[in-house]
Amino acid sequence: MLFRSLKLYLNQELNLEVFSAALVDFGYGRQEQVSAEGDFSRRGGVIDIFPISFELPIRIELDNEKIVSIKAFDPSSGQSLWQHNIVIILPFKKSSSIRSAVFNEEFPLKNFLDLNIGDFVVHSQHGIGKFQGMQKVKLKGALKDHLVIEYDRNEKLYVPIDAMHLVQKYIAFYTRKPKLYRLGNKEWQRVKERTRKGIAKLAWELLSLQAIRLASTGFKFSVDTEWQADFEKTFPYLETPDQIKATWEVKFDMESLKPMDRLLCGDVGYGKTEVAMRAAFKAVMDNKQVAYLVPTTILAEQHYKNFTARLANFPVNVQMLSRFRTKIQQNEIVKNLHQGSVDIVIGTHRLLSPDVSFKDLGLVIVDEEQRFGVKAKEQLKKLKNTIDLLVLTATPIPRTLYMSLMGAKDFSVINTPPQNRLPIKTVVVEYDADLVTQAIKRELARQGQVFFLHNRILDLEKIKDKITRNLPAGVRISIAHGQMPAKLLEQIMSDFISGEIDILVSTMIIESGIDIPNANTIIVNNAQMFGLSDLHQLRGRVGRFNRAAYAYFMIPNNHSAVLEIDAKKRLQAIQEYSDLGAGFNIAMEDLEIRGAGNLLGQEQHGFITAVGFDLYCRLLKEAIANFKKAGVFDETHN
16 A cells, blocks of 8 residues: 655756656556546656546646646647646545445345455355455356355365355454365355354343333324425425435334434445434424434534524424533523423533533434443443434444344445545645645645644644645635634634635544535544544545545654554555545444444354354344244234
8 A cells, every 4th residue: 555645846856767666556557548536658758647636637747757737628629728846646545446246136235345355254154264356267168257266275166156145255353364175175064053052041131122112101192283294395406216205214213102213324425324414303293302312513503503403494492512602501401401492402412511401302313322431321221211312424333233233223225425525635644734735726726625633632733734834825814623713713614614724633523514615625633543433434524525535644754663563454444445435435344444343242252253244144034034033032013
């Protein structure tokens, strides 16, 4: 994985042969002429390159190996447009992976995982091997694509595409390489059978948990009112098919006597909030109160403004409970919640304080569950058995993901990106002041805005000054962090949202849910310090509009000395999984890097290591089905 960059500037001495080889090393392909990112071409002393993160290609002209001109140009006409004094070329990477479960009718993992050459895989009949790519094999006189899997002693298995559902990526949440099996050996069947028997205990526990949920009685919400339809028409965008499906599933749960416990998983910016809004409105139509729990004050403020705007024509009282409210205001909101005059309250951990009580709470919505600590989750558990619970996440925490895959928690997925959404161009690179300046200037040139994230309050002012020095006069730049006075922070965020600030230098306070369509470049300093789901959330702050967005994850120049193995894996994963809808890949990769921990206990952890997570899930689902078939657990649907 390359974390370097190539810097070109006027009057620089440049050996074209060496430079062309460096471009190939960086993933660029030589063409007759450039037309797309990742192309370069050479004609005598002229080299054209279309670098990643550039909206137009550049033409470099040399005279006796000295750069005399660097200009952007129009690839359709070849016309030179404007001069650059310096440009920085970043590595270009095309995805070489294939979907590992597209045809799989039987994270359970469906089609969320990619296979790359060299990955360990599990064939359900032959065991663990190593994926070696695709190869055409003659079968009945015709050439057909096959997956090639290498087993112990270099034995090869050729799996036709129509049997691809039998193969899954091997995931065990364990850093040690798995053992390869021999083809035709009975050992794999013995391991699989031992695992099948060991799984029965967990299947029993999960079914018991499910039975308790099914036996619990909650509030049965009414069918949609006319006002519900009127409210939903105020959504300014076209709903995606997955949004419509998820909304239906949530409403179905609410209209059941069984208390809802549903995970709604969708990538950042995929419209989970709209589904939650519709559920909240439905609850209020039955005179129930709604608590909407979010991890940050800024997100609470943004949701509050969105709810208020959407509900302007309806008699619904929405309030926000966070440190953006004075003590007197907070006390008044708490009193009104208790008396029932507040219908929807949006807030941070403050909502879980002992003094907060509701007259008639009907629905709790939790945004980004993984951001809340153990205490908060324990508080939420107490509500589960009687009150409807909807959890929204882009990267589900291990236990939640697992329980959803197993059917112990209901599961909705929004996989469809909004109309015109583009993948975020993601680059991991060594810190370079010139690259920072280049990225910011390019965003400002198209009247956009920039996030610069540095997660140390002590250094923010210094970072701001450093950035400002390299930019033209008049660029508006401000600082935001969680220890600011509430009113000042609120004002700064309001100014940024309204476009009165060009660059926001901030801490992690902007991580969750900030939706600013005009901000389409984010630069994260010391990216090696962040968790994988954090990096994915931060990347999701941009790309909320129909224009190309850029995420630069910057690491120290001497990264080989400071990067731990896990940090390298996280940075490789965030660059690898940059396609639309990568949240599930990120969640699974995060599990693999961090390990399963106490997800299932030591015994079950051993079974996952033996057969891989996907086959483990299939065997568990099989055990659950067998118990149900035997009539051990009779499901009664309300």
